[in-house]
Amino acid sequence: MPKKSIKPKIYKVEVKDYILYFFERIFLAVFVFLTRFIPIKYFYPLATLIGKIGSFIFPPYKRRVLGNLELAFGPEKTAKEKIAIFREAGINMIKNYFEMLAAVNPKNRSYLIQAIQVEGKENLEASLKKGNGVIAIGGHLGSFTLIGIKMQAEGFDFHTIARGITDPLRKNVYEKY
Incomplete structure (x- = not known):
């Protein structure tokens, strides 16, 4: 069977994208500047508010997440429970974004290093004692972007490999910060 080539999604950049990314750049610059003076814990109420508002004003995101929850839970959870999970996930996503920045x-x-808890560290240490190193594969769950700073603080060499951002405007924003 021939190999299927994996190609990144090609984005067509439109005027609305430039407008959205203009505001995203302003937000990032202001937020990063403010975190120099204001501890992250004071931004959590704002993240909660943005997450709650976002769950109402982005219907395509809501449909996608609820569809995924339907696939994951089926009849095991009620529609009300799935909506509650969706709302909490939206709030946590914004909190994770704020923490990353x-x-x-x-x-x-x-x-953040003190707030992040590591479970199973003894398994990692036992594997490393064998002298071969460890490859860990993780999912896109929680504040996964912060695991590197925690592992380095714990004294482990840690490197991350991730798919690059294919959207040229968003890539520019994140490379700057």
Whole structure:
């Protein structure tokens, strides 16, 4: 069977995209600047508010997430329970985004390192003692972007390989920060 080539999605950049990314750039610049003076824990109420509002104003996202929850849980959870999971996931996604950006500031980085709990560290240490290194494969769950700073703080060499951002405007924003 011939190999299927994996090609990144090609985005067509439209005027509305430039407008959205203009505001995203402003938000990122202001947020990163503010985290120099304001600890991340004070941004959590704002993240909660944005997550709640976002769950109402982005119907395509809601349909996609609820569709995924339907696939994952089927009849095991009621529609009400799935909506509650969707709302909480939206809030947590915004909190994770804020934490990722706030980690630029050393004070916030220390706070986040203390807040992140590691389970099963003894398994990692036992594997490393064998001398071959460890490859860990993780999912896109929670604040997965912060695991590197925690593992480095615990004394482990840690490297991340991730798919690049294919959207040229968003890529520019994230490479800057």
